[in-house]
Amino acid sequence: MRGVILYGPPASGKDTVTSALHQLDDRYQQFRRLKVGQGRIAGYRMSSVAELAALRASGSVVWENRRYGSVYVIDAPGLRQQLHEQIPVVHVGQVNAVDAVREAFPDARWTVVALTCPRNVAERRIVERQTGDAAERLRAWDQTERLPTAGLTIDTSEASPGMAAELIDQAVRRSEGTAE
Numbered sequence: 001m002r003g004v005i006l007y008g009p010p011a012s013g014k015d016t017v018t019s020a021l022h023q024l025d026d027r028y029q030q031f032r033r034l035k036v037g038q039g040r041i042a043g044y045r046m047s048s049v050a051e052l053a054a055l056r057a058s059g060s061v062v063w064e065n066r067r068y069g070s071v072y073v074i075d076a077p078g079l080r081q082q083l084h085e086q087i088p089v090v091h092v093g094q095v096n097a098v099d100a101v102r103e104a105f106p107d108a109r110w111t112v113v114a115l116t117c118p119r120n121v122a123e124r125r126i127v128e129r130q131t132g133d134a135a136e137r138l139r140a141w142d143q144t145e146r147l148p149t150a151g152l153t154i155d156t157s158e159a160s161p162g163m164a165a166e167l168i169d170q171a172v173r174r175s176e177g178t179a180e
Contacts, residue, residue, distance in 0.1 A: 007150060036073070098112060
């Protein structure tokens, strides 16, 4: 079992790099977190307050955070299934989330990648998305801590999505001892 954790602030390129990884090798699949709330639905598995309560009660929540008026959840059953079938690419923006995922699945080989870009690049990307909450996303960008434990750091303002995907794929292969 192996997976990729893409860590970074809003607009650092997590979606774009994940798409490039999937184009490189279709085993790379974004882990679609559960989301309880409104707003963007692409890339999420929409859930309800009752379903989230049941997951919490069963101890199946690996990580959850609140942002943009919604709750975002990494659930153990969903991630476990994907680890057995594909190479999940988990998007997070909190240092503790990286640790929580690794601790929940210690038998998986995790390649942890920090994606970065200058704030002005992130701001341009956020505005271009037209989500209507640019100020809140920039606050989240400002609050995102540096990840000192990343195995690889990529500045997405300098590396193309394809180059980033190649670097990540090479790191995944090295971690499993099958670099080609």
